[in-house]
């Protein structure tokens with residue numbers, strides 16, 4: 001919608017003896033495309049030699065059939081990226097490689113490190129030449145000296161130096177590894193494929209190639225896949241599990257499984273709780289597509305108000321790289337959503353969305369529905385007010401741009417122009433996940449950051465009208 005939070009990256013890796021895996025990685029990246037749309041890359045290994053192809057653009061734009069036939073090997077690592085650290089540039093697209101003594105390591109990263117400045121400096125002093133501004137190259141640079149020895153020992157030595165959120169896919173000539181930071185902020189799971197195994201940011205990446213989901217990689221754990229099969233190694237001490245709760249609210253696909261639950265069901269429960277918390281008399285419940293759909297279905301089922309599709313999404317407009325003209329840009333949200341005017345006119349609407357970031361898009365949606373003749377508009381949001389920025393791999397505004405950090409719910413209601421507005425309570429959001437609050441990062445809502453954030457980064461994003469506010 002132009003103001004939504006954007007996921008940083010998606011990772012997929014596979015080790016399948018006797019197979020050519022490039023096309024499998026390609027299709028899995030397609031399933032993970034929602035996690036990053038600025039660049040895509042695939043590295044493959046045949047056990048001795050490696051090849052890498054990456055570029056800016058969507059998966060469908062980066063790889064041709066001919067490219068995929070050229071990428072030969074039974075080990076593959078793929079990545080889709082949306083940049084938050086390091087500007088959008090070819091060098092920053094992933095996987096990122098580093099070589100040492102004729103050996104190569106490829107790294108694909110989902111998350112964000114908060115201590116890269118000091119690590120970059122130390123690596124530069126040791127003579128490492130950086131080719132990108134991405135924090136992922138820091139990881140590759142730190143791992144490279146360990147390529148001649150035991151990679152798992154190398155991981156146990158290098159990873160504790162990293163501070164921040166990271167789920168990593170790591171590939172060498174002979175091996176594939178998936179690893180999560182000690183807090184498990186970003187997801188990563190493992191599946192079985194034929195005689196081999198695969199790792200994926202979300203289980204939907206396994207489903208699309210027919211791989212069987214095994215389980216999530218635990219915080220601080222590595223899944224090591226090679227000729228000997230799959231083994232799990234706890235390479236770092238597990239800390240308080242802190243999976244990003246926004247994965248449940250809308251980042252991950254509804255058909256993905258996290259904490260043993262389809263996110264579709266968690267989101268439906270969020271909508272049911274919304275209906276309990278803020279009932280209203282209305283004619284129809286409509287979602288803001290696509291992510292508001294499961295919660296709107298839940299609201300409809302719990303309230304008995306019929307579900308309807310009042311807004312139709314133009315699915316492909318966000319995927320063009322052609323800059324719109326000024327006149328087209330001024331259409332704003334209309335570029336992406338089109339109201340079913342005849343179904344909306346004179347109706348009392350419950351409109352369900354997953355979050356409000358800056359508020360400008362919600363305001364445009366409300367106006368569009370009013371222009372279409374809606375009699376009443378009752379906004380229901382399936383998460384609490386979003387008040388704090390993310391430092392762990394999600395592109396969010398600085399704090400002062402988050403509307404809930406400076407306005408009360410009533411002020412937001414007036415700003416967006418709705419008749420009523422209600423945000424889901426933290427208590428019922430957490431209940432919808434089936435897990436206790438202690439298993440999540442909920443910092444967007446309560447400022448309780450599980451991994452310490454350096455002062456300068458905090459100050460940057462927390463500045464509210466000249467003052468640093470905590």
Ligand code: SF4
Pocket residue numbers: 185243244245246247389390391392393394441442443444445
């Ligand atoms: S700060 Fe927010 S977006 Fe970032 S990991 Fe925590 S809950 Fe997720």
